[in-house]
Amino acid sequence: MKPLKNFTNSLKSDPNEFWATVKYLGDCLGYAKRGNILVHSEKDIINQLHKAKLPINSNTITELQLYFKLRKDALETASNHLMNLEQAKTLFYELKSDPALATIVNDIPFPKNKQKGEKRAYAYFTGIINMLTAYSIISKDVNRLTNINYDPRNLATYTTHEKLVFTSSRRFDGAIPAISNPKLVWEIKEYYYTTSFGSRIADGVYETQLDGFELKNLRKSQNITIQHVFLVDAYDTWWNQGKPYLCRIFDTLNQGLVDEVIFGDEVLTEWPKIIQNVI
Known part of the structure; x- marks a missing residue:
């Protein structure tokens, strides 16, 4: 995920004020409720700012609502990429047995997690990252x-x-x-x-x-x-x-x-x- 294209540069409100308000509203109104990421309404935003005797600017309100909507949409999409333990484990071993890494796999570090007992295992995501890092480099040089x-x-x-x-x-x-x-x-x-x-x-x-x-x-x-x-x-x-x-x-x-x-x-x-x- 990359930053929203041109969002900060297109702000009509002061960027410092905008991000301070994003954080403030998250603290006061919350980020998620009943399993859903919140998109705060104009009414809720204005009421909270009014309660705190903070300035209310129509451009800022519009920008905040757009940002909260974009944040919700982006994170809902990103959630589809998050893996559970079995998925990460499967991907880890698939990459580890890839013939493309055969000559260097013994030189790639595979750290263990910090769990104990039967949960003690490879840090699968870290191992995946290490293998992809090495593979991406050897494919060039x-x-x-x-x-x-x-x-x-x-x-x-x-x-x-x-x-x-x-x-x-x-x-x-x-x-x-x-x-x-x-x-x-x-x-x-x-x-x-x-x-x-x-x-x-x-x-x-x-x-x-x-x-x-x-x-x-x-x-x-x-x-x-x-x-x-x-x-x-x-x-x-x-x-x-x-x-x-x-x-x-x-x-x-x-x-x-x-x-x-x-x-x-x-x-x-x-x-x-x-x-x-x-x-």
């Missing part, structure tokens, strides 16, 4: 396989003119070509085994927003662009339990804090395009 950091153990840094101008607050889940002066960084959130939408999952969304603010500031202050991609999966966790956080992810994307969000099996078509464009 096998010699570039070394230009992947599948699991950075350090903070991202950027150096220019022999000066360190950026250090991230958090570690990313992957980087190309390296975690030092990366062109691309990514974050993965797969939650197949969760039975409830907990604070740890919610924190993952906020952490991505923090990363996005830092990278956006780097772009503005130093004119350095690092592509930032967010990959999520687990149908039950995100769609059945976490719709409010899907809305926040969509807002994060359209605020320019993430360049692209990939949902579940979208990774098969969208991730190779991103990799091949950046190498």
Whole structure:
């Protein structure tokens, strides 16, 4: 999923005010109800703003309603791509046995999840991403396989003119070509085994927003662009339990804090395009 084309640039209202209002209304009126993502009515928006003694601008109201409708439609479409555990597992093993990866499959890391007992298994979505990353690179140039950091153990840094101008607050889940002066960084959130939408999952969304603010500031202050991609999966966790956080992810994307969000099996078509464009 990419940001809504030209939406922010076409705003007649102030973008800072618009996004602050989106967040405020989400907090006060909610993001989802009875399993449905909400599209707030003009009446509800005006009443809430009036109650808080906030300015009411007709252009902003129109833009908010359009945005809420576009958000609902986009996320409902994206939900069709989210996989459950068995679907992710099946796809993982299909890719792992693909003859195209036969010569390098032993060099691709396949981390395990953090579960215990019989739930202990491969982190299927991460493994899928790692395989597609390697495959996308060897399809262009096998010699570039070394230009992947599948699991950075350090903070991202950027150096220019022999000066360190950026250090991230958090570690990313992957980087190309390296975690030092990366062109691309990514974050993965797969939650197949969760039975409830907990604070740890919610924190993952906020952490991505923090990363996005830092990278956006780097772009503005130093004119350095690092592509930032967010990959999520687990149908039950995100769609059945976490719709409010899907809305926040969509807002994060359209605020320019993430360049692209990939949902579940979208990774098969969208991730190779991103990799091949950046190498």
